[in-house]
Amino acid sequence: MESGIFHSTYEKDMALRHTPIEKIRLALVIALVLVFPFFADNYLLNLANTIGVVVVGAVGLNILTGFTGQISLGQGAFMAVGAYTAALLSINWGAPMWLTIPAGAISTAIIGAIFGIPSLRLKGLYLAIATLAAQEIILWVITHWDAVTGGVDALNAKNILWFGGESHYFSEFQFYWIIMGFAALTTMVTVNLFRTRIGRAFIAIRDQDIAAEVMGIDLFKYKVLAFATSSFFVGLAGALIAHWRQIVTWERFTIETSIFYLAVIIIGGLGSVSGSIYGAIFMVLLPAILNNIGRSLKGVIPAMDVLIPFIQQAVFGLVIILFLILEPEGIAKMWKNVRDYFRLWPFSY
Amino acid sequence: MDKFLQLTLTGLTSGAVYALVAVGFVLIYKSSDVINFAQGEFLLIGAYLAYFFMGQLGLHWSIGIIITIIVAAGLGVIIERLVLRPLIGEPIISVIMVTIGLSSLLKAMVGGIWGTNPQVFPAFIPKTEVHIFNAVVTADKLWAIGIALAFLLIFTLFFRYNKEGIAMRAVADDQQAALSMGISVQRIFALAWSIAAMTAAVAGVIVANVLEVSPNLSGVGLHVFPVVILGGLDSIPGALIGAAIIGLLEAYAGGYVGDGSLAQVISYVVLIIILMIRPYGLFGQEIIERV
Numbered sequence: 001m002e003s004g005i006f007h008s009t010y011e012k013d014m015a016l017r018h019t020p021i022e023k024i025r026l027a028l029v030i031a032l033v034l035v036f037p038f039f040a041d042n043y044l045l046n047l048a049n050t051i052g053v054v055v056v057g058a059v060g061l062n063i064l065t066g067f068t069g070q071i072s073l074g075q076g077a078f079m080a081v082g083a084y085t086a087a088l089l090s091i092n093w094g095a096p097m098w099l100t101i102p103a104g105a106i107s108t109a110i111i112g113a114i115f116g117i118p119s120l121r122l123k124g125l126y127l128a129i130a131t132l133a134a135q136e137i138i139l140w141v142i143t144h145w146d147a148v149t150g151g152v153d154a155l156n157a158k159n160i161l162w163f164g165g166e167s168h169y170f171s172e173f174q175f176y177w178i179i180m181g182f183a184a185l186t187t188m189v190t191v192n193l194f195r196t197r198i199g200r201a202f203i204a205i206r207d208q209d210i211a212a213e214v215m216g217i218d219l220f221k222y223k224v225l226a227f228a229t230s231s232f233f234v235g236l237a238g239a240l241i242a243h244w245r246q247i248v249t250w251e252r253f254t255i256e257t258s259i260f261y262l263a264v265i266i267i268g269g270l271g272s273v274s275g276s277i278y279g280a281i282f283m284v285l286l287p288a289i290l291n292n293i294g295r296s297l298k299g300v301i302p303a304m305d306v307l308i309p310f311i312q313q314a315v316f317g318l319v320i321i322l323f324l325i326l327e328p329e330g331i332a333k334m335w336k337n338v339r340d341y342f343r344l345w346p347f348s349y
Numbered sequence: 350m351d352k353f354l355q356l357t358l359t360g361l362t363s364g365a366v367y368a369l370v371a372v373g374f375v376l377i378y379k380s381s382d383v384i385n386f387a388q389g390e391f392l393l394i395g396a397y398l399a400y401f402f403m404g405q406l407g408l409h410w411s412i413g414i415i416i417t418i419i420v421a422a423g424l425g426v427i428i429e430r431l432v433l434r435p436l437i438g439e440p441i442i443s444v445i446m447v448t449i450g451l452s453s454l455l456k457a458m459v460g461g462i463w464g465t466n467p468q469v470f471p472a473f474i475p476k477t478e479v480h481i482f483n484a485v486v487t488a489d490k491l492w493a494i495g496i497a498l499a500f501l502l503i504f505t506l507f508f509r510y511n512k513e514g515i516a517m518r519a520v521a522d523d524q525q526a527a528l529s530m531g532i533s534v535q536r537i538f539a540l541a542w543s544i545a546a547m548t549a550a551v552a553g554v555i556v557a558n559v560l561e562v563s564p565n566l567s568g569v570g571l572h573v574f575p576v577v578i579l580g581g582l583d584s585i586p587g588a589l590i591g592a593a594i595i596g597l598l599e600a601y602a603g604g605y606v607g608d609g610s611l612a613q614v615i616s617y618v619v620l621i622i623i624l625m626i627r628p629y630g631l632f633g634q635e636i637i638e639r640v
Contacts, residue, residue: 071442122624124441125384129574130624133617136571140614255571259449266446306464313457320450324443325435 016191021343033184037176045172047288049244052179053237054280056186058264059273060233063190065262066271067199068226069206070119074131076257077138078231080250082108082238084142084149087157087248090167096160101182101239108235109228111138116227120220123209135255143250154249157242175244182240186233191273193229202226206271263316267323269332278331286319287312354484356604357597362490362559364596365497366392369552370569371576371588372504373545379521379583380541383433383444387452388549389570390459395421395550396470396557396566397459403471404562410473414554418547425546426539433542434535452570460564467563474558493555500551501589504544508585513540521583575616579623581633590631595619 007013017023037045057079064070086104089095095103115134122130143152158167170178193199201222204212213219242248260283268279294308301307327334370388377385398420402413432451436444474489508514519527520537528534556566576595580587595616603612629635 065442071445118621118625122628125445126578126624126628128384128441128445129578130621132571132574133620133624136617137614137621140610140617144610259453262442262446262449266442270442307461310457310461314454314461317450317452317454317457321432321447321454324439324447324450325432328439328443 014195019343033180037173042172045176047284049172049175049179051280051284052176052183053240053244054261054264054284055183055277056179056240057234057237057261058268058276058280059186059190060230060237061261062265062268062271062273062276063193063202063233064226064230066265066269066275067194067206068202068223068230069209070116070223070226071124071128071262072131072230073128073255073258073262074115074135074138075234075261076253076255077135077142078108078112078234079238079241079257080139080142080253081111081231082235083242083248083253084155084238085235086239086242087155088148090158090160090243091155094158094160094164096162096165097243101236101243104239104242105232105236108238109232112231112234113224113228116224116231119223119227132255135258139250139253142253152250154247155242157246157248159243159246170244179240179244182236186236187273187277190233194273198222198225203271263320265330266328267319267330269330272330272332275330275332278335282331286315290315351483352604354482355486356600358481358484358486358490360597360600361593362493362596363599364593365494366552366556366569367573367576367596368501368589368592369497369548369555370573371580371592372501372585373548374573374577375580375583375585375588376517376541376548377545378577379585380517381433381437381538384441384448385545386445386448386570387428387455388545388573389567390452390455391421391425391546391549392553392556392569393459393564393567394424394455395546395553396562397463397553398550399554399557400463400468400470400562403473404468410471414551417550417554421546421550422543425543428546429539429542434538452567456564456567463562465564467561470557470562472558487559489559493559496551496555500548504548504585517541572616575620575623578620578628578630581630583634584630584632587630587632 005018007018012018017026036048040048057075061072061075064072082104085107086100089100089103090097115131118130119127142149145151149155159170160166161168194203201212201217204215204217205219205222205226209219238253241252245252264279264283265276266279267282268277269275290312291308294304294311298304323330370392373391374385374388377383395417398417399413402408402416403410406413408416428451432447433444436447472489474492476487476489478485479488479491508518516527516532517537517540519530519532520534524534527537552569553566556569560566572595576591577588578591579594580589580591598615598619599612602615603609623630
């Protein structure tokens with residue numbers, strides 16, 4: 001029986017996990033991730049891979065929006081930069097994957113930093129509108145710069161293992177390990193980022209930018225850095241999509257994508273790395289589950305086939321609205337409440 | 350010269366639609382500090398309601414338009430009460446996201462009820478050709494500009510002389526002072542949303558008449574951002590002038606530059622430039638906090 005968590009040393013205070021239960025839970029999650037692909041069929045693997053990519057992108061967006069407080073509606077276009085960079089490098093120069101994926105991430109970080117410069121003058125909804133413009137402009141450039149990007153036509157990315165090699169076929173099972181590896185890496189880097197000076201500066205900017213500046217945080221430097229770090233992971237997600245799906249089209253990276261990722265981090269929990277993961281799982285599984293329910297109801301309601309996409313879209317909107325009204329801090333907070341209730345039971349107040 | 354005149358008229362037509370949508374947008378922002386991403390969906394719903402009453406039920410156009418406007422106003426009030434009011438005082442991102450969620454929900458409802466195929470609208474404004482100097486335009490475009498101007502004139506008078514209109518300006522100016530003068534701020538919020546839904550619905554009817562009724566109409570909602578930023582987020586005259594400028598700019602860019610694809614993006618380029626040099630727009634209040 002506990003009444004709270006108390007620390008007696010600085011080492012304990014700095015630890016990421018405080019109780020034995022937390023360590024056991026983490027071990028169980030890791031075990032599940034490792035065992036899962038051996039029992040899952042292709043459909044489930046595909047869903048898991050989607051979740052993995054969304055985790056990378058959502059953690060990236062959360063660094064910017066959740067932790068630094070800069071709203072971005074340009075996520076989709078930044079992802080496109082990563083995806084197109086990776087795809088074009090593999091197609092034009094036959095660059096291997098271990099080079100194209102980091103290249104996609106780094107190029108997106110640079111573009112993100114450039115579009116982060118206005119954030120010095122713009123705050124809140126003005127910044128949101130500026131990133132909306134960035135989204136439209138970047139996507140327009142991609143669809144109209146025919147000589148480089150092939151315009152509106154889709155690109156076929158190649159999964160090359162070594163220079164001069166041919167495109168290699170990866171199964172969903174093999175990609176599971178690549179994507180989960182990157183997702184785990186992203187999570188670990190981000191969790192630890194917020195235990196460093198840089199991460200704390202981001203949080204200080206979010207909480208009160210003027211106070212942060214008074215305390216000696218160079219706002220320009222850290223805001224641009226936040227855009228670059230966030231875009232790095234967003235671009236990473238884009239590059240992973242390029243190699244995993246192999247077909248890169250601009251339609252994957254519209255404003256809808258930006259909105260989807262914002263929804264993921266809001267439903268999961270703004271400013272929470274684990275929240276990004278919960279949000280990703282929830283938002284990827286929700287339409288899939290609705291789809292399956294809809295299909296099974298086809299016998300009862302014949303028009304279900306046509307209605308499914310609309311039901312998915314309506315539920316998407318409804319879930320955002322309900323979460324914002326009922327639990328603005330998202331699934332992360334709900335999960336914490338449940339945990340605290342049981343851990344502190346019967347003195348849970 | 351013909352081409353110039355032609356493009357000018359086309360630009361003013363889309364400018365008229367932008368203006369109607371933007372006025373509602375500015376109204377909501379002025380009174381409650383909410384950026385409404387669902388403004389385009391209000392237009393979409395207006396267009397489909399008008400199609401439903403006039404095309405599917407076969408009502409006379411005058412009755413159809415009146416019912417459309419009434420239903421839209423009611424929808425605005427319901428949305429304000431159920432969705433926006435619980436979020437008063439929440440951070441900007443929550444308010445932005447809730448209107449984005451709303452836009453998704455409304456779009457899905459329209460799609461679920463009427464499908465995604467474009468519908469032919471029973472045009473009640475004739476599309477006869479009119480010759481102005483050497484340019485040829487269809488009459489409905491001129492009517493669109495006329496109707497928009499008429500509505501905007503009504504609103505200007507409303508804000509100037511009507512008690513409710515003056516109360517709305519008071520709330521926009523200072524909520525606490527307005528409250529202490531016995532103005533119900535909640536009522537004003539509801540009024541702002543219903544007026545925004547109404548003007549957008551009128552814009553929807555106009556677009557439906559000029560083009561067609563299809564789910565793509567909600568795209569106008571995003572095009573309104575350059576308009577309101579250019580004019581100033583809290584200025585109604587700014588919204589009108591911004592709408593005219595953006596409408597013309599898109600028309601000229603589409604007509605004169607290259608293959609015309611620049612028209613899709615030119616307004617966003619203007620948006621970025623304005624945000625960088627004059628974020629409060631041409632007529633907005635200068636209360637930008639510098640960081």
